[in-house]
Amino acid sequence: MSLRTVLASDLNPVQTNAWLVGSIAPRPIAFASTINEGGLRNLAPFSFFNAFGSNPPMLAFAPNRRGRDGSTKHTYQNVAATEEFVIATVSHRMVQQMNVASAEYEDGVDEFVKSGFTPLPATFVKPALVAESPVQMECKLHQIVELGNGPGSGLMLIGEILCFHVREDVLTNDLPDSRKLDLVGRNGGAMYTRAFGDALFEVAKPAGKPIGYDHLPEVLKRSHLLSGNDLGRLANSAELPDLSVVESHEGDPASADGLEEAIHHALQREDLSEAWRLVGLRSRI
Secondary structure: OOOOOOOHHHOOHHHHHHHHHHHOOOEEOEEEEEEOOOOOEEEEEEOOEEEEEEOOEEEEEOOOOOOOOOOOOHHHHHHHHHOEEEEEOOEHHHHHHHHHHOOOOOOOOOHHHHHOOOEEOOOOOOOOEEOOOOEEEEEEEEEEEEEOOOOOOEEEEEEEEEEEEEOHHHEEOOEEOHHHHOEEEEOOOOOEEEOOHHHOOOOOOOOOOOOOHHHOOHHHHOOOOOOHHHHHHHHOOOOOOOHHHOOOOOOOOOOHHHHHHHHHHHHHOOOHHHHHHHHHHHHOO
16 A cells, blocks of 8 residues: 655645645534624634533634635634634534535625524524524633634634533433434535434443453454454453353354454444454464
8 A cells, every 4th residue: 555645835725725624524513603793693614623621611613714815704803803602513404504604705794694594592692593503502712823824824713612502302311412413524625424324333432441452363463354443343352251262153164264254243243252252263273
């Protein structure tokens, strides 16, 4: 496998942005609701966004300088002036309307009106909530971090979350449920990712200290059939079973390749005990 190296210093801001958004994906979308000093509403999506602490609860998003001329966006200007904003999450049923709001309208144009979203009064801040969003957060500005001053440079807005608003139908055990939220994420170009159905899968966090890859039988590490995910699932085991006492069953594959395929299928079924039994058989060949 060949590896191509691209020097950031050889790229202009527009090219660099294309590499960033194509490489770091999918990214969550901050649908930012703000107002200007005159009280006029603005609504725009940004995908340089995430959470950065829970005590106090903090998030940050970056309405960066435009790549073509270095000018700032209305969202940045509004937050810098009023120090308040609302971040709404974007579900799949909102994505086309959200796309309308992403256009660069003139100052003072209300994207709620242009996109057809419904503004609702917030509790602690003046910018409006987005009625159609499943989860949203009212925020006060904590800090502005300027990451340069030329075209395409970063303008990070760090906000403290004052409260969450969530639709009752997306809750399970009083918490937002990923399978009900149906959120979308941003990729490169015009591509999005939908976090729904088969796109969602679970990976159990390590319980205590797993045995690790270094304790797996060497024969597994040399396998051309088992994937890194297969080996990672075995390495996440809490302890290494005694492979010398496993019993064979009628119908077990006799070949090394057959056993490795059976290990893979057992792991796909999340049958870890069966996978280790088969590992024991594979270790004898």
